[in-house]
Amino acid sequence: MANSRQIAGLLGPTLAAALTAEFPLVQPHLHDAQIPPVVYLSGVLLFVAGLAIVRAHNLWVRARWPVLITTTGWSLLILGLIRMFAAGQYRQTSAEVSSTTFIVIEGILLVIALVITYYGYRREPQ
Template structure:
């Protein structure tokens, strides 16, 4: 559980800050000029981050730590997609509503993980 809290304490705030900085409110032209080498590079970074998470935290339980494992596997899959098909990924999420839904989901996961990592656990006395 300590490893899960440590990883949640890193992944949660990182998700919040990364996704919030990509919102069209702050960076309206961020994805206008997507170039293939940068899409490939971000794919490599996503893949390595996902692989590190899965390597250190491949925990399949019916409890909140499985969210970290799922994020690791999804990050690896997204990285592979960006590495092998950067042209197909270019211009994806041109629909503002679908992008906003994904951003809200990711920020919610970030807040959930941050809550699990930093909120003090209340122990019940018997």
Template structure:
């Protein structure tokens, strides 16, 4: 669980920052060159691989988001490395929805990482 919280503490704020700043700077992505896309893909691939190697947990809890994001990041990075000249996501509803979903997941992971932990000495509420 500690590994999940540590990774969520990195991934969550990163997704909040990326989702928000990309939405405000959409115009700069239209003119990206293939080398920049390839470099971005390499960084995404390494980040995704690091997450998957450190956290390949498939349990029915919020922790599965960390693993799923690791695999999705790895796949997105590999795609950008294989096809750096492919058209990039443009300004449109689908792109903004994707950024909103990523920002929402970032918020959830940030909350899960930084919320106070319940310990054995704290009483748990019973309905």
């Protein structure tokens, strides 16, 4: 559980800050000028982060919060692979998705990030 708390303490705030910074209402034109090399680089970074999380924390505990960390790690790993192998198509695909869809998805991800942050920094029950 201490390993889960350490990873949650890093992962939660990082995800919350990144999601808030790229929220369409904060920076509406951030995703307009995505070029394949930058998409590829972000894919590599997401892949490495996801792989590190999965290697350090591959716990599948039913109905417990640490599974959020594991699923986030696997999600980052898969998203990183998609961005690495489909960097050229990523811009076209993201242009076809409405901004409302981005807002909903990033809102859900932000809630997950805040839950992970809460469990990473809450006091241990006595």
